Amino acid sequence: MTTPFDMSLVQRGARLRRTPFFDATQRYGAKGYTVYNHMLFPVRFGDFEEEYWHLIHHVTLWDVAVERQVEITGPDALKLANMLTPRDLSRCAVGQGKYVVITAEDGGIVNDPVLLRLGADHFWLALADSDVLLWARGVALGKGLKVRLCEPDVSPLQVQGPKARPVVEALFGDRVSALRYYHFFETTLDGIPVLVTRTGWTGEVGYEIYLRDGSRGDELWERVMAAGEPHNIRPTGPSDIRRIEAGILNWGADMTLENNVYEVGLERLVDDDKKDDYIGRDALRRIRAAGPRRKLVGVEIGGEPLEMNATKWPVRKEGPLVGQITSAVYSPRLTKNIGYAMLPAESAPAGTRLTVVTPDGDREATVVPMPFIDPEKEIPKT
Amino acid sequence: MTTPFDMSLVQRGARLRRTPFFDATQRYGAKGYTVYNHMLFPVRFGDFEEEYWHLIHHVTLWDVAVERQVEITGPDALKLANMLTPRDLSRCAVGQGKYVVITAEDGGIVNDPVLLRLGADHFWLALADSDVLLWARGVALGKGLKVRLCEPDVSPLQVQGPKARPVVEALFGDRVSALRYYHFFETTLDGIPVLVTRTGWTGEVGYEIYLRDGSRGDELWERVMAAGEPHNIRPTGPSDIRRIEAGILNWGADMTLENNVYEVGLERLVDDDKKDDYIGRDALRRIRAAGPRRKLVGVEIGGEPLEMNATKWPVRKEGPLVGQITSAVYSPRLTKNIGYAMLPAESAPAGTRLTVVTPDGDREATVVPMPFIDPEKEIPKT
Numbered sequence A, B: 001m002t003t004p005f006d007m008s009l010v011q012r013g014a015r016l017r018r019t020p021f022f023d024a025t026q027r028y029g030a031k032g033y034t035v036y037n038h039m040l041f042p043v044r045f046g047d048f049e050e051e052y053w054h055l056i057h058h059v060t061l062w063d064v065a066v067e068r069q070v071e072i073t074g075p076d077a078l079k080l081a082n083m084l085t086p087r088d089l090s091r092c093a094v095g096q097g098k099y100v101v102i103t104a105e106d107g108g109i110v111n112d113p114v115l116l117r118l119g120a121d122h123f124w125l126a127l128a129d130s131d132v133l134l135w136a137r138g139v140a141l142g143k144g145l146k147v148r149l150c151e152p153d154v155s156p157l158q159v160q161g162p163k164a165r166p167v168v169e170a171l172f173g174d175r176v177s178a179l180r181y182y183h184f185f186e187t188t189l190d191g192i193p194v195l196v197t198r199t200g201w202t203g204e205v206g207y208e209i210y211l212r213d214g215s216r217g218d219e220l221w222e223r224v225m226a227a228g229e230p231h232n233i234r235p236t237g238p239s240d241i242r243r244i245e246a247g248i249l250n251w252g253a254d255m256t257l258e259n260n261v262y263e264v265g266l267e268r269l270v271d272d273d274k275k276d277d278y279i280g281r282d283a284l285r286r287i288r289a290a291g292p293r294r295k296l297v298g299v300e301i302g303g304e305p306l307e308m309n310a311t312k313w314p315v316r317k318e319g320p321l322v323g324q325i326t327s328a329v330y331s332p333r334l335t336k337n338i339g340y341a342m343l344p345a346e347s348a349p350a351g352t353r354l355t356v357v358t359p360d361g362d363r364e365a366t367v368v369p370m371p372f373i374d375p376e377k378e379i380p381k382t
Helices: A022-027 A048-057 A077-084 A132-145 A164-172 A212-230 A240-245 A280-290 B023-028 B049-059 B077-084 B132-143 B164-172 B216-231 B240-245 B281-290
Strands: A034-037 A039-044 A058-064 A067-071 A097-101 A109-111 A114-119 A122-126 A148-150 A155-160 A184-189 A192-197 A207-212 A294-301 A314-318 A321-332 A337-345 A353-358 A361-368 B032-036 B038-042 B061-065 B069-073 B097-099 B109-113 B112-118 B123-128 B148-150 B155-161 B184-189 B192-197 B206-211 B296-299 B312-317 B321-331 B335-342 B352-359 B361-368
Touching: A022 A058, A022 A212, A034 B032, A048 A058, A048 A240, A058 A212, A067 A077, A067 B032, A067 B123, A077 A122, A077 A132, A097 B061, A114 A192, A132 B132, A148 B109, A155 A212, A164 A184, A164 A207, A164 A212, A164 B112, A184 B321, A192 A212, A207 A212, A240 A321, A240 A337, A280 B023, A294 A321, A321 A353, A337 A353, A337 A361, A353 B321, B023 B216, B049 B061, B049 B240, B061 B148, B061 B216, B069 B132, B077 B123, B077 B132, B112 B192, B132 B148, B148 B352, B155 B164, B155 B216, B164 B216, B192 B216, B206 B216, B240 B321, B240 B335, B296 B321, B296 B352, B321 B352, B335 B352, B335 B361
Parallel strands: none
Antiparallel strands: A034 A039, A058 A155, A067 A122, A067 A148, A097 A114, A114 A122, A155 A207, A184 A192, A192 A207, A294 A337, A294 A361, A314 A321, A314 A353, A321 A337, A353 A361, B032 B038, B061 B155, B069 B123, B069 B148, B097 B112, B112 B123, B155 B206, B184 B192, B192 B206, B296 B335, B296 B361, B312 B321, B312 B352, B321 B335, B352 B361
16 A cells, blocks of 8 residues: 555564464555564554544554463463562452563562453463563473463454444454453454453553454454454554553653562552562561652653653753653643653652753753543534 | 664663763764663674774774673672682782683573672672673572672773773883783773773774773773774774673573583583582583583584574574574675574584574584684684
8 A cells, every 4th residue: 555664674584473464464555663561562643642532532453462361371371470470460350451560679660561361371461562481481481380371373454432332242243242341252263363452551441352363464454454444443653652641651752671560650550458479578568667869750741842752851950960751741621731650759759840851952841740631521523 | 973873773761781881882882782781882883894903903892781790799609609610710910800600500501701700708699681790689588698799889991902002001000011911910001990801793903991980981991992903993892793702601592500511511611620619510410420411512604694593593404493593694705694593412513514594594504613713723714
């Protein structure tokens, strides 16, 4: 449909993997690819703002096969999974998912996957961009656990936007409307094995379709596009604008192995009454008792609409450098520049005035509450 | 000097890190960036073949800061390092480096770094593209070892080519010519802390300069460029053509976690008489005794000069699919298409005839001995 993107700009040789939807993304005119979990990731098909508005008003299809899975099976699967995260997985039913953090022994965040429980001793972790398979294998080896750990042939698509439900219903029927948030079902579509979750990275209505046979990626893609046609579906990259409006964090930018849940506002992912031990428990208790030294907070940044930051921008408070902007973007709905800043705890209260050092000069900024768009008080989508 | 590369083609937000040499690579007109260890990696400044000839005749400078280090220190540092690899590190002196594989419990190759021993209990692993920090932390946690593991502020440059020595000598003096292969020294350059190794990814004469203060990347880059000016130095990406001629493998393409040393011809990295136990020992003994099921072999591929493969290409033998080409490229010196194929052991003997399924049609190929260019019988560089 358009000239394919010149892959030699981001690739040399066969080190980086292509997703099962790669040919489709080329055919539909992906204009940029980044790399995520050693795999090529289409990040845009058009203009970012145009893709944002399409997500807000219609429905979008994303190739997020880069959310590689770690599969945990074997007699000690629950034991290991429960050891990897501060959430209490004894409360996660088969057919249910949870947003979790994987924590290191010092409380650092190794990754923030969606965990799905497929069976009593069968888990998937849909990963952000770090090699959790190596972490989990290292831990299991040291602890002598009886588990099988692998990266299965599983490749998610996201279908996101206010018209996502009729699209996914057209494909999978009535089960879709009954699906609760973070739950899933397993099924087939013309014999293509898939798993359908009600999850996503937007704050909009959204589903993920996990393809379980990489050889059928193109077929599944075209089925979703066909089901979406009456609803004006279009392929896009993930929307940073929308996820920042919703207060969603991006591992690697807004949080890393150097941060803990108390710093980045993910303390809800720690079940304080969890009975089983897990990696990082002692460290997290110490951090909670002492209070985190740093805090990730929402900021509004003044001036003209910003280009999204490509590096972390330094932040000053009354002169001295105190922290960094981790993500910053212009919200066309709020008609403001919004983002996150990692700041010393004492600079974190709402109302704190800051100066942001952007590549194009300094800008004034203010700490504000998050999320920027409260899902309970949705502003008009106009 | 030229229009900077449009980073939005490969990047969105601040998830991917930039190297300390990023501004320099932009200034010198890098034309493509890939991603390696979560960091942007300039892979070309000009035409690949032109860069190859420059490497063969002159000297080239590469930003390989993406070779991120894992630093191992603490009372159990030697114990852990020695546990991670089949090489016997009791024979690695301080000031010495070794090319090693990091092996999983099933013998799989987690990574193939250059290991440097900076002290009795102080090691660096200069990594290929996988999160060995997570693997090593997972192992250390399970085994209860007293170590400190981190990613230090260390960023290598490669200076490669027949005129590399006078360039590096101009910077660091007489110590350079005395430096033995895989040895290093620590020093400063106008106060910039560095470590200089005689290593590289070419089969040509080469050095790496490990910058130990990321804030001084631009300064170091310009010092190397100035020292190289009389020798016609130029910034390039790594040369796949030259490394394939030399039989050097690229982790992620030619070997992965799914392969072991016996499959990929790296059995020299196992010290059979090593006394200390290490991860994967039992598995490797079993594989050696049974013989590997697959082998990575050299192939010559017929027909016109190839564009380097961007995916693994299927390989047929007398009809059926038997394996894959992992890397294939045209060698302008050998005036042949050369590469590697992963094949069943019974199809691996030299002389075996194959058919390679390229995106542009089938080609005949033959298994040949490696390396393609014997360093002892160097062919004329004309």
